[in-house]
Amino acid sequence: MKPSCSRRRLLGLLAGGAGWLASLPFARTAKAAVKNVFASAKTPDGYNPTKHHWLMCIDVDRCIGCGLCAEACKAENAVPQSSNYFRTWIERYIIKKPAPGVAALRGDVIVDSPNGGRNGFPPTLVPKAEILKAFFVPKLCNLCEHSPCAQACPVGATFDTPDGVVLVDPTYCIGCGFCIQACPYGCRFMNPDTHTAEKCTLCYHRITRGLQPACVEVCPTKARIFGDLKNPTEKDPLQEFIRHNKVFTLKPHLGTEPRVLYANIDKEVR
Amino acid sequence: MNRFGLPPQILRLVLLTALIVGTYAVARTLLTPATFGQYGHYRGAALEETASRKPLFAGAKACDECHSDVSEKATKGHKLISCESCHSASSAHVRNPDITTVKLTDNSCLRCHSSDPARPARHKQVTTIEHYPGDHCIECHLPHQPNKSP
Numbered sequence: 001m002k003p004s005c006s007r008r009r010l011l012g013l014l015a016g017g018a019g020w021l022a023s024l025p026f027a028r029t030a031k032a033a034v035k036n037v038f039a040s041a042k043t044p045d046g047y048n049p050t051k052h053h054w055l056m057c058i059d060v061d062r063c064i065g066c067g068l069c070a071e072a073c074k075a076e077n078a079v080p081q082s083s084n085y086f087r088t089w090i091e092r093y094i095i096k097k098p099a100p101g102v103a104a105l106r107g108d109v110i111v112d113s114p115n116g117g118r119n120g121f122p123p124t125l126v127p128k129a130e131i132l133k134a135f136f137v138p139k140l141c142n143l144c145e146h147s148p149c150a151q152a153c154p155v156g157a158t159f160d161t162p163d164g165v166v167l168v169d170p171t172y173c174i175g176c177g178f179c180i181q182a183c184p185y186g187c188r189f190m191n192p193d194t195h196t197a198e199k200c201t202l203c204y205h206r207i208t209r210g211l212q213p214a215c216v217e218v219c220p221t222k223a224r225i226f227g228d229l230k231n232p233t234e235k236d237p238l239q240e241f242i243r244h245n246k247v248f249t250l251k252p253h254l255g256t257e258p259r260v261l262y263a264n265i266d267k268e269v270r
Numbered sequence: 271m272n273r274f275g276l277p278p279q280i281l282r283l284v285l286l287t288a289l290i291v292g293t294y295a296v297a298r299t300l301l302t303p304a305t306f307g308q309y310g311h312y313r314g315a316a317l318e319e320t321a322s323r324k325p326l327f328a329g330a331k332a333c334d335e336c337h338s339d340v341s342e343k344a345t346k347g348h349k350l351i352s353c354e355s356c357h358s359a360s361s362a363h364v365r366n367p368d369i370t371t372v373k374l375t376d377n378s379c380l381r382c383h384s385s386d387p388a389r390p391a392r393h394k395q396v397t398t399i400e401h402y403p404g405d406h407c408i409e410c411h412l413p414h415q416p417n418k419s420p
Contacts, residue, residue, distance in 0.1 A: 004275045049309060049317055064389045066382045068355055075359055076326050092388050120381045121388070134388035159312040169316035205323035214327050218355040220382060221393070 047208040052163040053229040054202055056216070057241050058138050061264040062223035065090055065136035067117035069215035069224065074118065076203060076214035083115045085189045087200040088140040088215050090117030093268060094124060097132045106132055109268045137262075137269050138223060140215070141166060141187045141200035142250060145257035149199075152182035158197070164229070164259065165204055170196045184254050327354050328361040336367070345415040347394075356413070379407040 073079065073088045096107035110126060117136075124134075147166055150158045157172035158179055168179075173196035180188045180197060188199045203213035211217070216226040227238035241247075245263035251270065252258075262269070274281060308314030330352040334341055341353070354360055358372040385395035402410065412418045 004277075047321070061390055064382060064393050065386060068381070072327060072354075072359070077323070094388065120384075121386060123384075124387065128387055131387050134386075135390075136388050156311060159310060159316075161317055162309050167316060167320055169313055171316070172313070201320055203325075204317070204320045206325050206327075208321040209325065211325055211327070211329045214325075214359075217327050217329060217352050220351040220355050222350065 049161055049163040051230060052207075054164045054207055055143070055227060055229055055238060055259055056140065056202065056213070057225045057238060057247070057261045057263070058140075059223050059225065059241065059245065059263045060135055060137055060266075060269075062221040063090070063136040063138055064221055064223075065092060065117060065121050066220065067120045068218040068220070069138060070116045070118040072214040072218045073200075076206070077201070079198070080192055082192075083118075085191070085198075086116045086118075087187075087198070088138065089113055090121075091137045091139060092117070092121055092124070092134065093137060093266065094126050094134040095132045095266070095268060096126065096130050133266075135266065137265070138215075139185065139187070140260065141202075142185050142256070142258035142260045143202075145259060146255065148182040148184060148254075148256060149179035149188060152178040154178065165202045166199070167201055167204065168197050168199060170194060173197055184251055184256065185258075324361075326359040326361055328359075328364040330354070332361070332364045340414055343414060345417060347416050348414055374413075376407050379411075379413075 067090055070086065070089050073086075074081070077087060079085050079087055091111055091113045094110040094112075096110065098104040098107040107130075110124075112121075112124075114122065121136075124131075143164065143166060147158070147160065150160065150166065153173075154176065155172050155174055157169045157174070159167060159169070161167055175190065175195040175197065177190055177197070180190060183199075188197050190196070191198045203211075203215075206213055212226055213224075216224045222237075225237045225241045227233070227236055229238065232239055241263065242261075247261040247263050248265050249258040249261060250265075276284075303313045303315065305314030306312070309317070330341075333353045337353070356374060356378055360371050362369045363371050380396075380398065383394065383396050385397050389395055408420070410419050412420055
């Protein structure tokens with residue numbers, strides 16, 4: 001009896017299958033190339049995201065807590081006005097002297113951020129004599145290397161762009177809020193109008209046009225240092241910042257590897 | 271037995287598998303957004319859409335075009351401050367100078383200069399009750415040259 005499938009035929013089929021599998025990556029590249037011709041995602045003025053890498057750093061010593069950054073951010077990005085929604089905000093840390101007779105270096109820590117510092121800070125109720133030291137800390141998205149928010153998103157709506165920004169695609173976001181819980185820095189919120197997660201975009205619409213983020217633009221004391229790691233200028237502010245300061249990250253024990261560096265920060269800051 | 275020499279149930283299985291895989295491939299091609307995978311595992315066009323907002327703050331360079339006299343005269347202290355820190359978002363004014371900028375009051379000075387223990391000591395601060403109460407700041411300080419008086 002003639003076998004239903006000859007050896008020659010089976011080997012031929014296997015070889016054909018292997019060839020098809022091997023050609024898949026090339027087919028995919030070719031498809032992507034064709035797609036790029038038809039639908040290219042070019043940002044303003046021929047901006048190429050792969051040619052930049054943006055970063056913001058914070059010098060806590062310079063912040064005077066005027067709150068112009070928080071105000072400018074809300075205006076620039078049409079962030080909902082209610083005091084629950086912020087892309088950037090300022091916290092005031094007041095560290096009290098230890099109570100008399102207590103063997104401690106410092107007493108209670110009082111942190112407040114009335115309306116995110118958006119209207120400036122009212123005078124503190126803590127009497128001056130009780131204050132050991134006090135300072136302002138501006139907060140924003142920490143641009144983590146290992147972003148917990150991106151890992152938590154079930155639909156891949158949050159991603160790292162090639163130019164170092166973490167963005168949300170609002171057409172993908174299903175508003176489940178997992179990313180908001182996942183962010184250890186509290187940098188995200190649910191937009192009450194669109195019901196999608198929102199966060200600092202480093203003013204993506206400004207940096208792609210060669211402007212500075214709104215908060216950097218209005219900061220009167222250069223407490224926010226912003227630059228492009230791939231195109232350092234002469235006397236680059238970021239390089240100078242690193243050279244002259246000892247820098248830290250927030251919550252380093254979480255392993256999120258924030259790219260945003262803070263200078264002159266205190267142990268109490270979370 | 272048919273002309274492929276396969277039992278009919280196997281042939282049916284092969285055809286069904288081909289149909290499922292084919293439908294998946296067609297659906298995937300049609301449903302995947304065009305720019306998906308351009309930069310990574312996300313929609314490349316999302317970058318463009320995020321970037322399409324119109325900036326409200328025109329940026330310090332924009333003012334120089336018509337007000338270079340102000341920025342040149344500005345002195346120590348306020349020289350480094352961007353115009354829009356005080357005059358607030360002004361891109362509408364840049365496009366059409368007839369649209370005036372926000373009116374400024376003493377409170378805009380005090381926002382940066384009222385004394386607060388959390389402010390760095392080197393930053394010049396005043397207490398309203400002690401520092402000439404009742405007078406407006408710009409009666410004694412030129413806003414762009416704060417150490418000069420009018």
